[in-house]
Amino acid sequence: MSVEMMREVGLEAMPGTGRRIVVVPPVPALLEEYASLEDPVADLRSACTAAVAWLDRRVRIVAADDLGRRVGESLTHRPSDDDAVDLLVLANGTACRSEKAPGHLDPRAADFDAHLGELLATGDVAGLAHVDNDLAESLLTSGLEVFRTLEAEAIEVQSVEIDHAEDPFGVMYWVVRWQCAS
Numbered sequence: 001m002s003v004e005m006m007r008e009v010g011l012e013a014m015p016g017t018g019r020r021i022v023v024v025p026p027v028p029a030l031l032e033e034y035a036s037l038e039d040p041v042a043d044l045r046s047a048c049t050a051a052v053a054w055l056d057r058r059v060r061i062v063a064a065d066d067l068g069r070r071v072g073e074s075l076t077h078r079p080s081d082d083d084a085v086d087l088l089v090l091a092n093g094t095a096c097r098s099e100k101a102p103g104h105l106d107p108r109a110a111d112f113d114a115h116l117g118e119l120l121a122t123g124d125v126a127g128l129a130h131v132d133n134d135l136a137e138s139l140l141t142s143g144l145e146v147f148r149t150l151e152a153e154a155i156e157v158q159s160v161e162i163d164h165a166e167d168p169f170g171v172m173y174w175v176v177r178w179q180c181a182s
Helices: 003-008 042-054 066-076 109-122 125-129 133-138 146-152
Strands: 020-024 059-062 086-090 157-166 173-180
Touching: 020 042, 020 066, 042 066, 042 157, 042 173, 059 066, 059 146, 066 086, 086 146, 109 125, 109 157, 109 173, 125 146
Parallel strands: 020 086, 059 086
Antiparallel strands: 020 173, 157 173
């Protein structure tokens, strides 16, 4: 995407010369078949759409399951391109941040999400790849195991932009853009 096109959709150039990576949550409400008259995740959808527009047209979708892949394909409007350089990663934080959350309130969720948020904000791929899997599973996170794939690719994040960080419905969602060195 040219600098001019980026400005048209409200994106600024980020320093770096290599691949671009966007992290979004694998939220079923982002799928077209769940569209309704009132969008329950309008802000999240807007942030995801803008971040995905920042990626190259060819994108490899990195998801832990079929739902994540479907959400990624819905956001990019095309299937994953396994030879693409840019990545769309689908993962989210805990689903235990309130009494009405899918996993109900768990007092460990806020600290766990704060740690994840710090790792995302610093582009710490190795840290994300090595979060406590048992705790992540008990707090109903989704897709965090995909960061092991990124770690294996020796990705070096140069700059980070957090477009969205909220916990509607008691589930922590981030939309993050990473500009990488390679």
